[in-house]
Every structure is written in C-alpha cells, then in structure tokens.
Amino acid sequence: MNYPKEHFQIVEALLREGRFLIEGEAAFATLKENRAFYQEFFKLSFQLDLELTADYALLKSSRNNDALARDICVFLGILCYEIDREGHNLMERLQFAVFSVEEIEQKLALSSFFEIIEATPGLKDEPTRRKFYNQMARRQLIIKQGEDAFRFTPAHRYFLEYARSFSRLIIREEEE
C-alpha cells in the first residue's frame, strides 16, 4: 500500500513530538486530504483520537491531567484576563500580536493572579517560565520571534475552545 507523501512528518510531529500541526505546513495539508485514513490509522495503531480543525490538528489520548496542559491553561487564562483588563480585544491580540517575554513578565508580575503563577510548578519563576516558553514552542503552540518574543499559532484556539466549554458548563449549572 502507498502511504501519503508526508506520512513520516505527520507521525513524527503528532505522535513522537506530541505537537500541533498547523495550517501552512505541508504535512497539515496532507493530513487534511487524508483525514479519514489518519483518523483510522491513529485510532487503530495507538488508540489515539485525531482532532483536525480548519487550522490545527493534534492527537488526543483522553489523558486529562497533563502538567504541561495545566500550565498552559493557567498561563493563557491569566494572559487573556490581563489583555481584556487593558481594554484590548483578546481574540485579535492572541491571533495577531507579537508578545515580548519582557512584556509578559511584566503583565504576570502585576497580575492579581500572581499567587496562582507562583503556585503552579511549571510557571513558578522566570527561569522556569523560560523553559515553559520553549516547551510551548516545541509543541508548536507559539512561534518564537527571535530570542525574546513570540506569537501564538492558531493552535491556541484549542485552549480557548476549552475555556468556552467551561463557560457552557457554568451556564448549565446555573440553569439547573
């Protein structure tokens, strides 16, 4: 049988590196073209679910207690809150803005959620956060712009959608 052209890159990225594939990568286009094949491939070979949206893809394993995922949620949650507090459109900022590490450090230091940052092992101080940025870059959640700046890839929406699902949960709880 013939495998699609970027098969190795797809498996390498999604499975071995555990990162997002994003719109613009050749492997992503191939993945989209062969959606049904890869859904079956990852399910049957590794028991993993492929989530494929218009601009990002990742594998899901129904592990919902990943430490890095938690760090990302805390980080993004606070960042969104701060962006909104400063009066910016958070969706637009996350999509288009380049964030300097210095700017982010300042936001975090002044944030009323700073205690949560300190209590989160993966984010507790600046050197740890540097490692955290590198981890996010490896997972293709951000793209570095030089040493001290980065912008978010479309994959950040995965986490925003997750936050929205909470919001629906709250509404249901209130209704009940």
Next chain:
Amino acid sequence: MIYKAEPDKVLRFVQDNFNLLRELYRLQLRDSIVSQDAFQALTTYQGEVIKKRLFDYKLLTERNGDYRLTEAVRQFLGFLLNEFKPLLPAQLRRYQISLGDLFGLLQTTPASQEDLLLERQEHLYDEILSFLDNVAGNTSQLLRKTQRLKSNKRQLSYPERVHQARHLIEHYIQPLNQILNHQNENSITRLLWRMGERMILEKIATHSPAIQERYEQLDDLLRSANEHLLRQSRIITRELLPLLERLQRESEVLNGWLFFLESPLLRPVPDFTKPSRYPTFSDQTESEVRFFLEQFANRQEGILISVAGAATENSLPRFFDSRTYARRLQAALPVANYFQWCIDTLQQYESQLDAQHFIQLASLVFDETANYTLLFSESRVRLQLAGITYLAPVIEVKPVQS
C-alpha cells in the same frame, strides 16, 4: 401651502442649494435641531436672499430660537441621501397597533358601506407600505452602522466599540429581529401573514368590482411584503447577529478562564498527548545496563564459594580504558552479537572476566547512541560471567549510515 413660489421653483432652489440643505439635514440628524449658532456658521458665506428663501419656501422653520427642517422636507432629504436615524423598535412597533386596528376595522365594516370600505382598504394599503419603507430604511442604517463599527474607521478604542455594539444589538437589532421574526406569534410579520390569508378569502368572496380590485392590490402587496421582510430578517441574521456572537464568544472565553482560575489545580485540563520518544541513554546508562542485564540473570541458589577468590582478585587489571575498547569496537563493526563480542574482547585481556569491566564495556554503545545503529533481535545468548549466567539478547551493532 407655499405662497411665495410655484412648487417647481422651490425644487429648483433645493437643487441649486443642495449642499447647504444636506449640511442642514446632517446637523439636524445629529442634534435633532439646527441651533442658531450652527445655522450662522453654515450660512456665513451665503447671500441673505438664500437665507430668506429657506424660510419663505417653508423649508426651514424656527422653533424657540433654533431651526428645524420641515418634516416633509426632512423625509425627502433623508430619502435622497439614504441617511436616517434608525427608528427605535418602539417606533416600529406602533405599526403593530395601527395595522391591527385598520385590519380589524376593515373586517367589521359592513359590505353595504362601500365608500367606507374603500377608504379603509386604502389606508391599510398605505400603512403597510409605510411600514415596509421604514423597516428597509432601518435595516440599511443598522447595516451601515455595523459595518462602520467593524471597520472601525473612527479609531474607537476597543471598549468603546464593545459598548457601541452592545448598544446597537440590545436596543435596535434584537428588538427589530423580534418584530420581523415570523416564528414569533406576536411579530408584525405574523400579523401580515394573517392579513394575507384573509385577503385571499376576500378576493374570492363576492364584492363590487372596485372593492374586489382593492383586495387584489392588498393581496399582491402582502405577498411581496412577506418576501421583503424575510429578506430583511435574513440580512439581520447574517450580518448583524454574528457581531454579537463574536462579542459573546469573547466573554465566554473569559468567563471560562475565570472559572478555571478559581481553582486551577483541581479543574480538569484539556486532553494533550505526551511526546513518545524512544528511550534515550545518558550518564546513567551504566546502571541502566546493569538493571537490563540483571533481568536475564539466572541466579543459582545456594552459596557460591570462590576457591581462587583472593589470589585472582589481585591479578586482574584494575584499569579499564574505555577509549581503547571504543576504538576496537569501531574497527570490529559490524558486530553481529554484541554481548558475545564483549566477552570475547575482554577475554583477550583478562583471563578471569571481571563483571564490572564487562558492564562498562557493554554500556559503550548505549553511551554513544549517535555513533551506532542497534538492532535488537528476539534470540538470546547465554553468557557465563563470574559464576552468573546471563541470558542476553542478541544485538547487532552497525556503524551509523550517514
């Protein structure tokens, strides 16, 4: 009634001074009146004649020291410029009453009073038209406002835009949608539907030709009205409500995060796979290899007594030079059975094998994984070492293909 000029002369005046009238119209649109000062500023360079004619032709009237365009003129200019203030939905809703009343009156008018019937048909017809015009005007104004808000030409800050959008949505768009929503029992659209059904019945009933004709006109109008309203309703749904959705989405994201941050260590987190790398080898490889080999050890039970113990201990070389062995391994590549090779090589140097040296040697390929390609096979090799039998896998070592 304009006493001082013929109607066509007035129209020509409007044409000649259209710029001035447009500015007056816009001023009034913004401030509801044209203030004395604004009027003076606008007409500084206009001749006295023109100012005088504005009043003579009743285009402008004075009210408590300020000015207003005459209502008919205001409407006409609004129509020409296609610039209105969107009506508040309350202003549109009054059509529900007026249309309902006129319709009720029409139904209760006895067929014998033909003149009255004709008159009421006519009023109903006009009222429906007026309603449709207003709705169309309103939708187009709202659409324009929304588009301006989206493109943000006025460089409003984000909170201001949110505020304006909310205002538009809450006070204009949603109520307007209610009025036009055909699924809502109390909407005007539904009222028009009911009228339409009635008109069809009246059309086939026996009436005098004049009345019959009017009913047909009403029927035609109502048919086109429903299409028209559906179109307006669709514009609202397609263009205006997504704006609301975008805002709502944003607040949903924020609410979700706030909920998460209330107890960030207890809430579930999104599903995220771990990278599944092959095991890497590091400075702990030696102990790892030891564990690895120990699982193959068939330890013999009982006490082992080494007869030659102390004597051989001293004769063994105490020094293990890994670089020498690495060179030998490089020279010997490819090696079909790595552990066997280790034993063979050690035996060349040591008559009695030292388990410690063997483990150090065996860890060579795992320390420098970049230099070797390892192929693990299913078969096992039996190794005798310091009284212990190891069942080690057969590993083939090849140089890395570049």
